[in-house]
Amino acid sequence: MKEITNLIAYRPDVRVIDATLRDGGLVNDFYFNDDFVKALYQTNLKAGVDYMEFGYKASKEMFDVKKFGKWKFSSDEDIRAIVGENDTDLKIAVMADVGRTDYKTDIIDKADSPIDLIRVATYLNTIPEAVDMIEDAYRKGYEVSCNIMAISNAQEGDLRAALEILGKTPVDVFYIVDSYGALYPEQVARLADLYLDIANKYDKKVGIHAHNNQQLAFANTIEAVGDGVDWLDATYSSMGRGAGNCAMELLLGFLRNPKYKEYPAIQFIDEYMNRLKAEGTVWGYDLQYLMTGLLNQHPRTAIQFTKEKRTDYAEFYREVVAQD
Amino acid sequence: MKEITNLIAYRPDVRVIDATLRDGGLVNDFYFNDDFVKALYQTNLKAGVDYMEFGYKASKEMFDVKKFGKWKFSSDEDIRAIVGENDTDLKIAVMADVGRTDYKTDIIDKADSPIDLIRVATYLNTIPEAVDMIEDAYRKGYEVSCNIMAISNAQEGDLRAALEILGKTPVDVFYIVDSYGALYPEQVARLADLYLDIANKYDKKVGIHAHNNQQLAFANTIEAVGDGVDWLDATYSSMGRGAGNCAMELLLGFLRNPKYKEYPAIQFIDEYMNRLKAEGTVWGYDLQYLMTGLLNQHPRTAIQFTKEKRTDYAEFYREVVAQD
Numbered sequence: 350m351k352e353i354t355n356l357i358a359y360r361p362d363v364r365v366i367d368a369t370l371r372d373g374g375l376v377n378d379f380y381f382n383d384d385f386v387k388a389l390y391q392t393n394l395k396a397g398v399d400y401m402e403f404g405y406k407a408s409k410e411m412f413d414v415k416k417f418g419k420w421k422f423s424s425d426e427d428i429r430a431i432v433g434e435n436d437t438d439l440k441i442a443v444m445a446d447v448g449r450t451d452y453k454t455d456i457i458d459k460a461d462s463p464i465d466l467i468r469v470a471t472y473l474n475t476i477p478e479a480v481d482m483i484e485d486a487y488r489k490g491y492e493v494s495c496n497i498m499a500i501s502n503a504q505e506g507d508l509r510a511a512l513e514i515l516g517k518t519p520v521d522v523f524y525i526v527d528s529y530g531a532l533y534p535e536q537v538a539r540l541a542d543l544y545l546d547i548a549n550k551y552d553k554k555v556g557i558h559a560h561n562n563q564q565l566a567f568a569n570t571i572e573a574v575g576d577g578v579d580w581l582d583a584t585y586s587s588m589g590r591g592a593g594n595c596a597m598e599l600l601l602g603f604l605r606n607p608k609y610k611e612y613p614a615i616q617f618i619d620e621y622m623n624r625l626k627a628e629g630t631v632w633g634y635d636l637q638y639l640m641t642g643l644l645n646q647h648p649r650t651a652i653q654f655t656k657e658k659r660t661d662y663a664e665f666y667r668e669v670v671a672q673d
Numbered sequence: 674m675k676e677i678t679n680l681i682a683y684r685p686d687v688r689v690i691d692a693t694l695r696d697g698g699l700v701n702d703f704y705f706n707d708d709f710v711k712a713l714y715q716t717n718l719k720a721g722v723d724y725m726e727f728g729y730k731a732s733k734e735m736f737d738v739k740k741f742g743k744w745k746f747s748s749d750e751d752i753r754a755i756v757g758e759n760d761t762d763l764k765i766a767v768m769a770d771v772g773r774t775d776y777k778t779d780i781i782d783k784a785d786s787p788i789d790l791i792r793v794a795t796y797l798n799t800i801p802e803a804v805d806m807i808e809d810a811y812r813k814g815y816e817v818s819c820n821i822m823a824i825s826n827a828q829e830g831d832l833r834a835a836l837e838i839l840g841k842t843p844v845d846v847f848y849i850v851d852s853y854g855a856l857y858p859e860q861v862a863r864l865a866d867l868y869l870d871i872a873n874k875y876d877k878k879v880g881i882h883a884h885n886n887q888q889l890a891f892a893n894t895i896e897a898v899g900d901g902v903d904w905l906d907a908t909y910s911s912m913g914r915g916a917g918n919c920a921m922e923l924l925l926g927f928l929r930n931p932k933y934k935e936y937p938a939i940q941f942i943d944e945y946m947n948r949l950k951a952e953g954t955v956w957g958y959d960l961q962y963l964m965t966g967l968l969n970q971h972p973r974t975a976i977q978f979t980k981e982k983r984t985d986y987a988e989f990y991r992e993v994v995a996q997d
Contacts, residue, residue, distance in 0.1 A: 356859055408700060445922060533927065534858065534892060535680055535899060563923055564885075568858060568892030597958065599887055602967040603857065611967070618960060619986040636922065636942060643926040643935070662943040666936060 351494040362579045365397040367597060368558070370420050370445050371402040371584075372589030376632045377625075379404055379418030385621055386420075386431050391584070392437075394439050395613035396601055400466060402442040403428050430464045438466035444496075445472040447478045452485055459490030465494040469520075473503055476511045480518050487519035494522035494580065496558060501531040501645050505543065512544060514632045515549030522580050523548055523555050527569065530562025530592055534572040535581035541576035556580025559595045561587055561634050562642025567597040571603055585614065586622035591655075592638035607669035633653060636662045640669050678775060681994040683929040686903045687722040690923060692987040694744050695768050696906075696913035703728055703742030703948075709945055710744075713909070718763050719937035724790055724918035732775045752787045764789035768820075769810075769982025771795040771802045781831050783814030790816040793844075793847040797827055800835045805849045806843050811843035817920055819902070820847035825855040825969050829867065831865055836868065840875030846904050847879050849870055851893065854886025854916055858896040865900035880904025883919045885911055885958050890919040895927055909938060915972035915979075916962035929940070940973050955979060960986045964993050 369389060372383060381389075394399045402561055404420030404501060412421060423443045435441060439463050445452050467486035471479035479495055486493045500508060515523055525540050532540070537557070544555045557568035557573040557580070569627050570581055583600045587593035598614045638652035646669060654665050689946035693713060694705060695799050705713075709955070717725045728744030736745060746768045759765060769776055782792060791810035795803035801922050803819055810817045819839055824832060839847055849864050856864070868879045881904070883899040894905055907924045911917035922938045961975035970993060978989050 356857060365702070371970065413763075449778065533895065534682060561888075564888050564891050565918070566887050596888065598963060600885070611908065612987075615960065615964075615990045616987045617948075622984070623984065639926065640923060640939075660947065662947070663936075663940045665941045670936075 354641045357605065360574075360579065361606070362554070363574060363604065363606065364556075365597075365600065365604070365609065366400040366402060366442065366556070366580060366584045367393050367398045367584065368402045368594060369584040369597070371404050371596055373584055374404050374418065374420050375590040376588060377418070377630050379420040380417070381418060381420060383431070385625075388617060388621055390439070390619040391433055392585075392613045394437055396597075396610045397606075397608035398439060398597075400440045400442045400497055402444060402468065403431075404443060406443050406445045406452065406455050406467075408455070410451060411449055425457065425464065428573055432463055435463050436508060439615055440492075440612055442468055442582045443498065444468040444470055447475040447482065450482070452482050456485070456486060456489060456491075464491065466494060468494045468496060468524075470496040470498060470499055470526075471498070473507050473511055476503040476514055480514060483515070483518045483520045483585050490545075493520045494556060496524040496526045496556075498526045499647070500525065500526055500527040501529050501536075501541070509543065510545070512547040514633045516547050516553060521554060524558055524580070524582075525555065525580055526558045527560055527643055529647060530560035530566070530638060531645040532559075532569060533563075533565065537569045538573045538576050538604065539574050542577050544575050554579050555581065558582040558649075560589065560642070561592040561594060562638040562648065564634055566593070567599040567603075570595040570600060574604075582615045586618050586626070587634075588625070588632055591632070591636070591652050592642070593633045609646060637665055640666055642673050646673065671672070679686070681929065684898075684903065686878070686932065687898060687928065688880075688904045689721075689921075689924065689928070690724040690726060690766065690880070690904060690931065691703070691717050691908065692720045692726045692906045692918060693904045693908040693921070694730050696918055697740065697908055697956070698728050698744050699820060699914040700912060701742070701954050702740070703744040705742060705744060705935055708874065709754070709949075712941060712945055714763070716909075716941040720763055720921075720934045721930075721932040722763060722921075724764045724766045724956055726768060726792065727755075728767060730767050730769045730774050730776070730779050730791075732773055732779070734772055734775060746794065749781065749786050749788065756787055759787050764816075766790035766792055768792040769806060770796055770925050771799040771806065772971070776804070776806050780810060780813060780815075783964075787915070788815065790818060792820060792848075794820040794822060795823055797831050798826070799837055804838060807839070807842045807844045817844050818880060819844045820850045822850045823852040824849065824864070825851055825853050825860075825972070833867065836871040841957060845878060847877055848904070848906075849884055849897065849902065850882045851884055853969055853971060854884035854890070854962060855969040856883075856893055857887075857889065858892055861893045861896045862900050864989045865897050865902050867921055869901050876905050882898040882906040883911065884972075885918060886917040886962040887974065888958055891923040892919070894919040894924060898928075908943050910950070911958075912946065912956055913954070915976050916959070916966070917957045922967045961989055965991055968993055968997050970997065
């Protein structure tokens, strides 16, 4: 059992990262209007959130800028139009996907950028390129984190090897990423032990990015924070791909550091997130995501089911079991 | 950390209790049609559920039979119309509330009843009457469990005293009941320790009945089962008062005993629960329930907010904080 003081005191090293624009952008192809983004920025400031992730630094060679909103590409100019010089305690992050980012050209020196943190996202089989990207971002003056995605079906040996490689880079934070929403809290506890073991050896921090396929995104996040994981991703109203993420409004209510405030989160949801939903943007826990999570499958079939507005859940269950 | 085998093996003592009619009945005043109830019974049989709770044995002196569906009163005749002689492995339960049940007359001898289990529900301050009801049910030949409600704001000393009293009765199971949906998994772990400590002394079992105000009903239930709690309440599609309960479809997917089957649950939700929702019955996690859960308040104000179809969440937050 965890320390009885954990729920009453707090660990000052905890950092809350708002991933609404980035993971939520996967739901609406990054079409957020500026009013929304400005209100989100103000909300994060008031709520005491530590980092705001704006979106991806996606390659304009690979992705058609006419087919996505601007936060797919998150140019420094577009970020500056929202945050100005960002003379605040809220730091700015973007995500850079291995193989989908022209990082050598599109990520400029930190001295000339409003961005503070580059979040490198990788699969286990692309760790060497992730290392290149980490070193590039570090040389340019950024904080750097690394998300190893889809680990719920990774071999522990491979994961350990990857973390050992990352430990020797200048990365600041390793992320546990439950891309499929397949992990139970007990498994998160074991992964946190594994990650922290190597993180402590190399003086790194550990983070968690959870998905809500089994209504466990919040539970897995607070399990992890109880285990010593410091960097916590959340999104307002859980907005994120498929079943969405750990809800910011749940996480802020749980954390005991007085700098975190619940009311600005409630206000933002009331005014902005609920409007997105009312206008027809669809995300969040539903039976099709439970099924892919339970079977530890990529959520793409469930996302397709949602897009097609199918409601034949029993038939979908037969399909995903057949594909298992 | 829990035993690494917990997620792969299973504990044969685990029992799954379907509380859909009873806790779900609080949402629709117990107006379920017979087709629904028969399909639910068949689903529980196919899914390997251990107990099906039909509803309350509410006093017809206190409650107007014209204002509620029949499962508020759960007469033996009405149950028999669904289950016949119930020559199956699925046992039948009803709930009897302290102070709201004419148990001396309305609960007949087990020998003449299709019911197997009487679930006595009590608050801490009505334990002596709960003891009377437990002894009455035991004498009549039933299995008996006892739900101590609203314990998230109980004094540990009072709770311990109550469990010591119940330990000396013929009750079979003590239930941890998170009526307000206020508990975090770490708190559930501590409560499970307390309950199991006294349960083991008197050779009783421990159960859990969770609410989903903070999206933790499933997480708290699997935390408890990992801690040694055997009796697990769940409802299809989480149907239950306010934010609802632990979802049966999540729980059956988690449990590793091969007798539990996921597919019948999915089929039932597809055909019946989703229709209830489409027809306008409203329950389940939403922001107003998060707020009362977070503040460890009774959900009645949040239920009222839902009934009035209010959507001014920020104003509601100000109201509940003011009432705190």
